Amino acid sequence: MQLHTVQAGETLTAIGGEYGVSPGLIARVNGLEPPFALAVGQSLLILKPRILHTVRSGETLYSVAGQYAIEPLQLLRNNPNLEGRAALFPGQVLVIAWEDTPDTRLEINGYAEPDVQESVLRTILPYSTFLAPFTYGVSKTGGLVPLQDETLLRWANQYSVTPWLHLSTLTEDGTFSNERAAVVLATAESRASLADAAIGTALEKGYGGIDVDFEFIFPEQAEAYANFVALLRRRANALGLEVVVALAPKTSADQAGVLYQGHNYRLLGEAANAVLLMTYEWGYTYGPPMAVAPIDAVKRVLDYAVTEIPPEKIFMGFPNYAYDWTLPFVTGESRATSISNPEAVALAVRMGAEIQFDEKAQTPYFHYTDDRGMVHEVWFEDPRSCLAKFDLAASYGFRGLGFWNYMRPFPACFSLLNVRFLL
Numbered sequence: 001m002q003l004h005t006v007q008a009g010e011t012l013t014a015i016g017g018e019y020g021v022s023p024g025l026i027a028r029v030n031g032l033e034p035p036f037a038l039a040v041g042q043s044l045l046i047l048k049p050r051i052l053h054t055v056r057s058g059e060t061l062y063s064v065a066g067q068y069a070i071e072p073l074q075l076l077r078n079n080p081n082l083e084g085r086a087a088l089f090p091g092q093v094l095v096i097a098w099e100d101t102p103d104t105r106l107e108i109n110g111y112a113e114p115d116v117q118e119s120v121l122r123t124i125l126p127y128s129t130f131l132a133p134f135t136y137g138v139s140k141t142g143g144l145v146p147l148q149d150e151t152l153l154r155w156a157n158q159y160s161v162t163p164w165l166h167l168s169t170l171t172e173d174g175t176f177s178n179e180r181a182a183v184v185l186a187t188a189e190s191r192a193s194l195a196d197a198a199i200g201t202a203l204e205k206g207y208g209g210i211d212v213d214f215e216f217i218f219p220e221q222a223e224a225y226a227n228f229v230a231l232l233r234r235r236a237n238a239l240g241l242e243v244v245v246a247l248a249p250k251t252s253a254d255q256a257g258v259l260y261q262g263h264n265y266r267l268l269g270e271a272a273n274a275v276l277l278m279t280y281e282w283g284y285t286y287g288p289p290m291a292v293a294p295i296d297a298v299k300r301v302l303d304y305a306v307t308e309i310p311p312e313k314i315f316m317g318f319p320n321y322a323y324d325w326t327l328p329f330v331t332g333e334s335r336a337t338s339i340s341n342p343e344a345v346a347l348a349v350r351m352g353a354e355i356q357f358d359e360k361a362q363t364p365y366f367h368y369t370d371d372r373g374m375v376h377e378v379w380f381e382d383p384r385s386c387l388a389k390f391d392l393a394a395s396y397g398f399r400g401l402g403f404w405n406y407m408r409p410f411p412a413c414f415s416l417l418n419v420r421f422l423l
Helices: 012-019 023-030 061-067 072-078 118-127 150-158 178-185 188-205 219-237 265-271 295-308 341-351 383-396 411-420
Strands: 002-005 043-046 049-054 093-098 107-112 130-133 162-168 209-213 242-247 274-277 314-319 322-326 337-339 356-358 363-369 375-379 400-404
Touching: 002 012, 002 383, 012 023, 012 043, 023 043, 023 411, 043 383, 043 411, 061 072, 072 093, 072 118, 072 411, 107 118, 118 150, 118 411, 130 150, 150 162, 162 188, 178 188, 178 219, 188 209, 188 219, 209 219, 219 242, 219 265, 242 265, 265 274, 265 295, 274 295, 295 314, 295 383, 314 383, 322 341, 337 341, 341 363, 341 375, 341 411, 363 383, 383 400, 383 411
Parallel strands: 107 130, 107 400, 130 162, 162 209, 209 242, 242 274, 274 314, 314 400
Antiparallel strands: 002 043, 049 093, 322 337, 322 375, 356 363, 363 375
16 A cells, blocks of 8 residues: 655656556546546555456456455455445456455444435445435434435445434434433433433344434533443443434633533443544634644544543544635634535636645645635545554544444445455
8 A cells, every 4th residue: 555645747657667557547436437537736646456356247346256266345445436236247357356465453433314315325435334314313302303314224234334323413404402302311201211212122123232412411411421422331231222422523621612521531431332533624614724734733632531431342433524714714704615525626626726735734725816816725535544543543543433423435435444454
């Protein structure tokens, strides 16, 4: 595995020749589309195949996988051009194995809404351990608000992915409600009622766990929240379900702020089977331009988290999105546009922008001027920033990564994940 930073005047053909890899294979791994134009400063993942197979008439994904004693899902992971589907044609060249042989196992979770594009999710599910359909809510009276999750559950089953029931206090208008959390957490009876409703639905629909995400909890209810998660875990574990809880990215136990004070890392770490650290959104819609998940800031959260929670319980959050800000940034007025990471690179190519790399944040960014003469600043993820985050998670011995979210494609990231970890 190598990472190549595109220089002025380079083409995909020339880069392929430099590494002895076909340009088509580089394009597949990185999700590049014709005419394969590149941006100066763009990072490309370079992988070299160790074993190739040319498909013969009558062969299927399963028969080819059987010939080489590998799982069909591994064949899908090695060949992102299959787009998560089993159809093959004679003469097609498949990668059976890459030169890179990972030895560290990591579990992968991600979130998807019911309206996710099937073509996008099918390309991602082969890399996934868990899928959390987003989201079951909490009503004003503390009851469970249902989700149309049947299609997502069917797709998860097709790829042997374990689904988690995502339970949150997200309201109909898309904001997290501390008032609804307060209703649930107010009494032992209300906590037990929601726990039983969530468990009953999870068992009925074939979920393998419950992922709890209550945000902006009132500080005085922090202990009650931990008690709710502990109760949920006891009852869920007895029925074969695990319980995961999402945590705001704190750097100390007494960190001030409405997002942080209701999340007690020690209590919630003890209460749940696992936790997701939401290590993203430093750069956010209404904030100034900056990296979404700067590695130095992420590391400060991780350093604190492992003092309160065993690392083998931790999923580190990963942002599968980018932001485009119009400058100058005006507090209270400016609003960044969320785009996919491949869209960010395509934008740099289209606008002739040179991609820069912030060494401290370990994150790429660029500037461009739109057709109205307005300057923009874009921060996104690329193979360099992905590898930095993957290496960080591995260095702590974490259980896995949690992707927010699976709504957008990111072929280079998942191709890198495939050769960096045993999935």
